[in-house]
Amino acid sequence: xxxxxxxxxxxxxxxxxxxxxxxxxAAGQSLARVFARSGFETFDLTxxxxxxxxxxxTYHLRVSDTPIYSHVLDTxxxxxxDEPTVGLHLDELTEGGAxxxxxxxxxxxxxxxxxxxxxxxVPVPLDDIVYEVGGVKIMRNVAALGAVLGYIGFPLEPxxxxxRQQFAHKAPEIAEQNIAAATKGYEFSREHDCAFPHNLQPxxxxxxxxxxxxxxxxxxxxxxxxxxxxxxxxxxxxxxLLHFMAKHGEREGVVVKHTEDxxxxxxxxxxxxxxxxxxxxxxxxxGFSLMVEAFGFAGVSESACVVGLFTRPxxxxxxxxxxxxxxxxxxxxxxxxxxxxVVLAPGDHDDAFHLTWQAFNLADQLQTPVILxxxxxxxxxxxxxxxxxxxxxxVERGKLVAExxxxxxxxxxxxxxxxxxxxxxDDGLSVRALPGVKGAQxxxxxxxxxxxxxxxPGEDAPTRVAQNDKRxxxxxxxxxxxxxxxxxxxxxxxxSILLFGTTKMPVLQALxxxxxxxxxxxxxxxxxxxxxxxxxxxxxxxxxxxxxxxxGNHTGQLQGLVREQCLRDVDHTLHRYDGRPFSxxxxxxxxxxxxx
Amino acid sequence: MPAVKEFVTTQKPTWCPGCGNFGMWEAxxxxxxxLGWEKHEFVAFWGIGCxxxxxxxxxxxxxxxxxGRALPPATAVAxxxxxxKVIVQMGDGDGYGLxxxxxxxxxRRNVNLTCLAHNNQIYGLTTGQAxxxxxxxxxxxxxxxGVLEQPxxxxxxxxxxxxxxxxxxxxxxxxHLTELYKRALTHEGFALxxxxxxxxxxxxxxxxxxxxxxxxKLEDESWDTSDRSAAFDLSLSTFHDLTCTPExxxxxxxxYYEKTGEPTYEQGLEATKVPGWHRAMNPRDVExxxxxxx
Ligand SMILES: Cc1ncc(C[n+]2csc(CCOP(=O)(O)OP(=O)(O)O)c2C)c(N)n1
Ligand code: SF4
Numbered sequence: 001x002x003x004x005x006x007x008x009x010x011x012x013x014x015x016x017x018x019x020x021x022x023x024x025x026a027a028g029q030s031l032a033r034v035f036a037r038s039g040f041e042t043f044d045l046t047x048x049x050x051x052x053x054x055x056x057x058t059y060h061l062r063v064s065d066t067p068i069y070s071h072v073l074d075t076x077x078x079x080x081x082d083e084p085t086v087g088l089h090l091d092e093l094t095e096g097g098a099x100x101x102x103x104x105x106x107x108x109x110x111x112x113x114x115x116x117x118x119x120x121x122v123p124v125p126l127d128d129i130v131y132e133v134g135g136v137k138i139m140r141n142v143a144a145l146g147a148v149l150g151y152i153g154f155p156l157e158p159x160x161x162x163x164r165q166q167f168a169h170k171a172p173e174i175a176e177q178n179i180a181a182a183t184k185g186y187e188f189s190r191e192h193d194c195a196f197p198h199n200l201q202p203x204x205x206x207x208x209x210x211x212x213x214x215x216x217x218x219x220x221x222x223x224x225x226x227x228x229x230x231x232x233x234x235x236x237x238x239x240x241l242l243h244f245m246a247k248h249g250e251r252e253g254v255v256v257k258h259t260e261d262x263x264x265x266x267x268x269x270x271x272x273x274x275x276x277x278x279x280x281x282x283x284x285x286x287g288f289s290l291m292v293e294a295f296g297f298a299g300v301s302e303s304a305c306v307v308g309l310f311t312r313p314x315x316x317x318x319x320x321x322x323x324x325x326x327x328x329x330x331x332x333x334x335x336x337x338x339x340x341x342v343v344l345a346p347g348d349h350d351d352a353f354h355l356t357w358q359a360f361n362l363a364d365q366l367q368t369p370v371i372l373x374x375x376x377x378x379x380x381x382x383x384x385x386x387x388x389x390x391x392x393x394x395v396e397r398g399k400l401v402a403e404x405x406x407x408x409x410x411x412x413x414x415x416x417x418x419x420x421x422x423x424x425x426d427d428g429l430s431v432r433a434l435p436g437v438k439g440a441q442x443x444x445x446x447x448x449x450x451x452x453x454x455x456x457p458g459e460d461a462p463t464r465v466a467q468n469d470k471r472x473x474x475x476x477x478x479x480x481x482x483x484x485x486x487x488x489x490x491x492x493x494x495x496s497i498l499l500f501g502t503t504k505m506p507v508l509q510a511l512x513x514x515x516x517x518x519x520x521x522x523x524x525x526x527x528x529x530x531x532x533x534x535x536x537x538x539x540x541x542x543x544x545x546x547x548x549x550x551x552g553n554h555t556g557q558l559q560g561l562v563r564e565q566c567l568r569d570v571d572h573t574l575h576r577y578d579g580r581p582f583s584x585x586x587x588x589x590x591x592x593x594x595x596x
Numbered sequence: 597m598p599a600v601k602e603f604v605t606t607q608k609p610t611w612c613p614g615c616g617n618f619g620m621w622e623a624x625x626x627x628x629x630x631l632g633w634e635k636h637e638f639v640a641f642w643g644i645g646c647x648x649x650x651x652x653x654x655x656x657x658x659x660x661x662x663x664g665r666a667l668p669p670a671t672a673v674a675x676x677x678x679x680x681k682v683i684v685q686m687g688d689g690d691g692y693g694l695x696x697x698x699x700x701x702x703x704r705r706n707v708n709l710t711c712l713a714h715n716n717q718i719y720g721l722t723t724g725q726a727x728x729x730x731x732x733x734x735x736x737x738x739x740x741x742g743v744l745e746q747p748x749x750x751x752x753x754x755x756x757x758x759x760x761x762x763x764x765x766x767x768x769x770x771x772h773l774t775e776l777y778k779r780a781l782t783h784e785g786f787a788l789x790x791x792x793x794x795x796x797x798x799x800x801x802x803x804x805x806x807x808x809x810x811x812x813k814l815e816d817e818s819w820d821t822s823d824r825s826a827a828f829d830l831s832l833s834t835f836h837d838l839t840c841t842p843e844x845x846x847x848x849x850x851x852y853y854e855k856t857g858e859p860t861y862e863q864g865l866e867a868t869k870v871p872g873w874h875r876a877m878n879p880r881d882v883e884x885x886x887x888x889x890x
Pocket of ligand 1: 646
């Protein structure tokens with residue numbers, strides 16, 4: 001389905017495609033930077049459809065002068081660094097859309113389906129340009145970027161500035177060589193006689209935007225929260241968070257450890273919590289599978305820690321570079337036994353920042369593990385957003401005694417003066433005295449235990465029940481502390497949609513589009529998926545006319561929760577589990593269908 | 597300076613009478629007392645197994661980890677609490693079976709902690725199955741026709757992976773073990789003391805008697821603790837078969853190898869130099885990172 005850009009708005013969608021290893025993502029991201037710094041909104045989607053024809057990489061960039069919420073399917077300018085790219089993406093080219101290609105490499109006019117009446121062919125001798133400026137092959141990208149700007153009539157200077165900045169630490173000739181390649185590409189593509197419908201010029205009246213991907217947002221949130229230990233074993237899509245933390249860790253005072261495996265990562269995090277250090281690890285489903293026992297250990301030992309679970313399609317190795325929302329139930333049920341946990345599901349980049357620092361507070365306040373449930377769609381993709389509002393960040397460490405003498409905290413002591421790490425209290429919270437505090441002898445224990453932490457007396461039936469009840473009381477407390485569901489759209493609407501996580505982005509985009517078409521939807525995003533906000537969800541669904549759930553999995557995991565927690569169902573469901581995120585086009589079309 | 601008896605809790609030890617864990621417990625209490633370590637100056641970790649039940653009996657600031665996984669959380673404390681010393685106690689099944697990966701990787705990092713292995717060459721708590729250090733061909737409930745694998749050589753592994761303090765003790769010689777512990781606890785870097793700790797209930801071969809007839813002290817033979825290759829050769833010779841006589845197989849105890857002045861993992865990172873909780877007193881200023889993305 002095509003989506004016309006509304007009257008008065010300017011939007012350009014660019015796709016760069018080619019064989020893996022051509023620096024396509026890096027090139028695309030510098031283009032995004034150019035537009036973002038020129039006042040535009042951008043949203044990118046990097047795809048590695050490695051199963052289609054020999055390892056093709058593509059980068060899709062949406063650029064707009066009005067607010068946008070997600071990627072889209074259309075492409076106006078297709079940069080084809082090889083011939084297969086044309087065939088693979090021809091069907092998404094808009095009327096009059098351009099194909100930028102190197103005529104020495106192949107002739108785009110000869111590709112099946114290419115039609116000079118509907119497509120604009122922009123031959124740019126990328127290889128020759130690189131040769132002329134004396135550069136290396138990878139500079140084809142830069143020449144292509146110049147060509148894109150030339151074609152759409154955007155000034156070259158912002159790209160030149162960006163190149164200079166990018167190569168500032170290298171010899172000045174390198175920057176100049178790249179700029180020369182970009183300039184030649186630019187000049188080549190200016191001379192085309194296709195009618196390009198939009199005139200993009202830098203916008204000077206816009207507030208500064210930041211260009212950030214989900215993992216950077218998680219990382220900045222964790223840094224703001226005062227994280228002191230980050231442990232991880234690389235696994236897509238969480239790896240770039242490890243890279244981010246490693247890059248900033250030493251300067252910011254974070255011990256960052258690439259561990260031998262995920263078992264070590266999660267067990268280290270529990271040890272870090274014992275030390276009083278704000279500790280975090282992140283991984284995808286496979287790594288979290290290995291962390292599960294230690295995750296339960298964090299629960300029974302009342303260890304405050306944060307775990308990022310960034311879903312890719314499973315089970316097992318699954319589809320490493322694609323996205324899904326199939327780990328909701330896994331996050332809710334991981335580990336044997338019962339213990340309180342909090343699961344937060346950010347819907348976009350701003351959520352990722354704010355929920356991360358809040359996750360650290362919740363973990364400390366509740367002395368229990370908190371999961372940040374994300375996915376590849378969020379982790380990998382970069383968009384413009386308002387600079388994160390750090391004035392909102394607080395550090396709440398809960399009932400923590402970090403230094404001094406435990407004798408000064410009589411509420412934490414038994415009658416005989418002994419410190420009780422797991423003292424039974426009304427709200428389930430005990431004073432957490434760190435090692436190093438005088439007199440705070442304790443055992444933080446993976447066994448069930450008594451108030452001191454001793455294991456053997458924990459086998460006593462009443463003690464077991466008392467400790468289990470104490471821990472579970474914290475879940476009731478959690479309900480009063482966790483972020484509530486978020487509401488979008490009008491109070492009443494033709495269709496009310498319940499969702500969690502990153503489905504928020506395409507659905508909010510569809511909300512705008514549908515409104516233009518006279519269809520109204522409203523949305524409830526379940527931000528805290530555990531403890532489940534049954535009351536708010538019920539109220540939302542009860543007030544609705546027609547109801548729906550959209551979620552990126554096969555079995556309807558959110559729907560199952562609604563049935564279980566709210567004792568009701570919804571009228572319609574939309575699922576997706578092919579590794580691709582929902583697109584706003586798909587959502588728009590589906591909403592119209594179910595309302596028809 | 598805490599007296600030995602101050603390290604005892606009100607919990608009565610549940611080990612079988614005569615268990616080698618008693619000797620290790622006693623030696624550790626004595627070493628801590630003699631070194632004058634106050635209870636808020638160090639933390640103790642245990643894995644899961646009979647040895648781990650000792651977590652209830654030693655009055656310290658402690659952490660009873662998962663089976664096989666005492667080293668990772670102990671590493672986390674070593675890396676984020678420069679103000680605390682770290683002691684890890686692990687079983688042979690625990691540390692050389694499930695935890696083998698952590699053992700090897702912690703070794704090669706030279707993290708500043710002391711690792712005391714309760715090596716009874718059997719799974720005690722789970723009633724007598726073969727452990728990674730059970731001798732070749734030994735019959736156990738899980739290996740009725742005899743263990744077909746060669747036993748793990750923890751001393752050799754530790755030497756191969758660059759451990760800077762490698763020693764072996766015997767739970768039947770508490771004064772000697774106490775001295776070994778004191779040396780290990782004050783060593784800067786990863787210190788391993790693998791301790792023969794007879795399990796009187798499940799291991800009927802490697803008994804106190806068996807060891808008493810075979811152990812000798814390296815220091816009595818003026819062993820050169822700086823010779824890593826010789827220490828490695830010696831680690832290979834300390835394996836014994838079930839039928840060897842005391843004359844044929846002698847078991848060395850004491851310090852095999854020691855190297856001081858090697859950089860620890862912590863020394864390589866500035867971020868380790870401040871207690872981790874100091875990092876979270878207030879929100880960290882991240883404006884410069886946000887600015888770099890605008
Ligand atoms: C993941 C996991 N698997 C299995 C067990 C059961 N288990 C408890 S202790 C133990 C073996 C103990 O042997 P060892 O480490 O040699 O210690 P010992 O009891 O001899 O001191 C096993 C298999 C467990 N607790 N956790
Ligand atoms: S089973 Fe063996 S190791 Fe366990 S307490 Fe008894 S004697 Fe000691």
